[in-house]
Amino acid sequence: MKKLVISGGKVLKGSVEINGAKNAAVAILPAAIMASEGKCVIENIPDIEDVHCLERILKSLGCSVNKICNNTLEIDATDVTSINACTDDVRKMRASYYFIGALLSRFKKARVELPGGCPIGVRPIDQHIKGFEALGAKVTIEHGAVIVEAEHLYGTNIFFDVVSVGATINVMLAATLAEGTTILENVAKEPHVVDVANFLNSMGADIKGAGTDVIRIKGVKKLVGCDYSVIPDQIEAGTFMIAAVATKGDVTIKNVIPKHLESISAKLSEMGAKIEEGDDSVRVYVEGDLRGVNVKTAPYPGFPTDVQQPMSTLLCIVPGRSIVSESIWENRFKHMDELKKMGANIKVEGRTSIIEGVEKLTGTQVIATDLRAGAAMVIAGLVAKGQTEILEIEHIDRGYPNIEDKFTALGADIYRVEE
Ligand code: EPZ
Numbered sequence: 001m002k003k004l005v006i007s008g009g010k011v012l013k014g015s016v017e018i019n020g021a022k023n024a025a026v027a028i029l030p031a032a033i034m035a036s037e038g039k040c041v042i043e044n045i046p047d048i049e050d051v052h053c054l055e056r057i058l059k060s061l062g063c064s065v066n067k068i069c070n071n072t073l074e075i076d077a078t079d080v081t082s083i084n085a086c087t088d089d090v091r092k093m094r095a096s097y098y099f100i101g102a103l104l105s106r107f108k109k110a111r112v113e114l115p116g117g118c119p120i121g122v123r124p125i126d127q128h129i130k131g132f133e134a135l136g137a138k139v140t141i142e143h144g145a146v147i148v149e150a151e152h153l154y155g156t157n158i159f160f161d162v163v164s165v166g167a168t169i170n171v172m173l174a175a176t177l178a179e180g181t182t183i184l185e186n187v188a189k190e191p192h193v194v195d196v197a198n199f200l201n202s203m204g205a206d207i208k209g210a211g212t213d214v215i216r217i218k219g220v221k222k223l224v225g226c227d228y229s230v231i232p233d234q235i236e237a238g239t240f241m242i243a244a245v246a247t248k249g250d251v252t253i254k255n256v257i258p259k260h261l262e263s264i265s266a267k268l269s270e271m272g273a274k275i276e277e278g279d280d281s282v283r284v285y286v287e288g289d290l291r292g293v294n295v296k297t298a299p300y301p302g303f304p305t306d307v308q309q310p311m312s313t314l315l316c317i318v319p320g321r322s323i324v325s326e327s328i329w330e331n332r333f334k335h336m337d338e339l340k341k342m343g344a345n346i347k348v349e350g351r352t353s354i355i356e357g358v359e360k361l362t363g364t365q366v367i368a369t370d371l372r373a374g375a376a377m378v379i380a381g382l383v384a385k386g387q388t389e390i391l392e393i394e395h396i397d398r399g400y401p402n403i404e405d406k407f408t409a410l411g412a413d414i415y416r417v418e419e
Contacts, residue, residue, distance in 0.1 A: 004390040004404060006381030007413040008363055012249035014410050015281075018237045018256050020044035020071065020230035022051075022399050023306075024192035026095035027169045028199045028230060029054040030102045032075040033063060034177065035203050038225025039076045042199075045230060047071065049398045053089040057096060060087055061103075076225070085112040086145055092116045093398070097125060097166060100146055101173030104137055106223075109149040114141070118370035118395070121329035127164045131171030134158045135178055155180030155219055163188050163299045168215070169196050176205045178219040185214050190300040191260045195231045202226040232280075234260040236400060238307040239375045241265070241284045243407070245273045246314045246383045250285035251410060258282050263303045267293060267311070271318060292320030292357055297327050309335045309376040315355045316344040317383055324353040335373035338366040342380055342388070363388035371399045378403060382412055 025045050032040040045051055047070060055065050055073070062081030066074045083103045090096040094117025103110030117123065125146070129139045135158075137150040155178050160167055168187040173196075175182035187193070189211050197210030203223035209215045237256045244251035245268055258265070258277040265275045265282065272290040276283040292315060297305040305328040315322040316339055326332050336346045336353055342361040347354045363386035368374030374396035381388030390396075393416075396403055404414045 001391070001419045002393050003417050004378065004381070004393050004396070005415055005417055006363070006378065006388045006390070008382055008384035008386065008388060010247065010382070010411050010413055012244050012247045012251050012382070012407070012410040012412060015252040015254055016240050016406050016410060017254050018232045018240070019046040019401050021192055021195065021233040022046055022048060022235070023165070023190070024195040025230050026050050026054060027098050027192065027196045028228070029058065029073070029075070030095070030098035031173055031196060031199060033058065033061065033077045033080060033099070033102050034106045034173065035077050035223045035225045036106060037078060037222065039074050040203070040225045041068065041072065041074050041227045043072045043229040045071050045073050046233065047401045049394070050093050050095065053093050054095065056089050057085055057087060057099065061085060083107050083110045085110070090115070094118070094123070094166070097128065098170055098173065100128065100132070100148055101170035104132060104148045104150065104153070105174045105177040108151070108153065111145050111147045113145045119331065121331045125166070127160050127162060127167035128170045131158050131160070131167060132174055135171070135174055135182065137174070153178035155182040155217070157183045157185070159185040160187060165190050165193060168193050172197065172200070172207065172215060172217060175217040175219065176200050176207065177221070177223070180219055182217040182219070183214060184217070187213060187215050188299055189213070191231055191234055191257070199228050202228050232256045235304060235306040235372070237261055237282070238264040238304065239310045239379070239400070241268060241282065242307070242310045242314050243379050243382060244284040245271070245286055245290070246317065246379050248286040249410070250283070252281055252283045254281045256280060256282060263301060264307055267295060267303060290318040292318050292322035292355070294323045296325040299328070305329055305332060306372050308332060309372040310379050312336065312353065312355065313339060313376045313379040315357065316346065316380070317357060317361060319357045322355045322357070324355065326351045334369040335376045338369065338373070338377055339380060341366055342384055360385050362386055365389045365391065368392045368395045371395045375400060378407070378414070381414070382407065
């Protein structure tokens with residue numbers, strides 16, 4: 001059993017380097033299988049469990065995957081031997097569904113087990129399927145696997161019913177090697193959607209408009225290997241920004257794109273925290289009093305659902321009432337029960353939580369119920385009086401590289417126990 005043990009009350013000070021974005025990397029790695037010639041050398045890949053899973057899946061499909069150094073992978077997909085992604089790793093994680101779009105694009109067929117991932121809601125894939133079918137693929141689900149096949153894929157207009165990161169990326173992958181032009185409307189605009197489009201363009205794709213509501217994809221005949229560097233992780237950065245404020249510290253968060261953090265910076269400023277933006281860094285510190293605020297999650301450029309859970313922890317300890325509305329996932333409040341064990345005053349009503357700030361949280365044993373809930377518990381432990389033990393930290397390892405080392409370097413008292 002693994003757990004994190006934190007003695008709270010230390011003020012975080014110093015600087016921290018943010019890794020490459022998990023949700024970009026987990027789409028870019030499956031997309032690398034679309035290069036039929038040459039090698040992809042991808043830098044700034046975070047060293048997290050979800051990436052390790054994808055490396056194993058790529059190898060199981062016949063790709064050669066070499067770790068050039070800590071955060072750089074070289075992928076050669078010239079001799080892919082299988083279009084069947086049906087291993088435990090595929091079932092374990094969400095992003096394995098990008099192999100459907102990537103394999104369909106290059107080989108016009110794929111069989112991929114239905115994906116797992118954080119238990120934060122129903123997580124349907126109807127919009128992915130709608131997109132593949134519109135491009136001309138036949139999609140069936142048999143024995144827990146999605147099977148897609150097409151004689152040809154033809155470009156078309158697709159209007160998504162909901163704004164979905166996964167569906168936008170997956171259908172963009174499929175359309176990249178289709179014949180003719182595809183226009184995707186009502187798409188997700190998250191920085192990682194733009195990063196995947198940039199990666200595909202570096203391999204020879206012709207994609208315009210990523211980051212706006214409409215993406216135009218002119219199908220190309222083939223993709224070739226390229227050198228690419230993944231963007232910094234907006235969510236990891238947001239987590240450290242919140243931890244800095246929660247401990248009333250002074251932390252410079254480096255290797256970030258401040259524009260991607262605007263909704264988080266704005267909310268922290270509204271609470272009374274100080275934010276100083278540099279070219280590729282943000283300094284976050286507290287001078288004076290903080291106050292409760294209302295937070296409503298929304299697709300980019302709105303406040304990210306993935307930062308809602310860490311933010312909730314901070315709101316538990318600032319004076320006044322805060323209201324948190326979760327509009328993306330119907331089951332992303334499990335961390336509230338864990339926070340209550342630490343003395344938080346929270347009332348959950350459906351997708352809304354009403355938080356009355358308390359003077360302090362107190363340490364106890366809590367569970368990381370999912371990835372970002374785990375980050376929320378780490379921040380709770382950092383500010384709580386006494387010792388906090390966080391169990392089920394494999395969720396945290398899926399998305400945060402060396403979390404305890406990074407917080408230790410900022411002055412926290414946190415360590416990992418493996419029994
Ligand atoms: C991505 O999940 C992220 N995961 C999630 O991050 C993130 O919370 C989410 O986007 C929203 O930003 C990865 O990138 C691997 P969606 P995804 O499709 O793509 C509904 C984290 O903590 N929907 O944008 O699965 C869905 O139910 C993780 O790092 C449909 O109805 O999310 C949800 O309400 C957790 N039909 C909304 O759309 C579909 O076909 C947004 O989901 C697809 C989605």
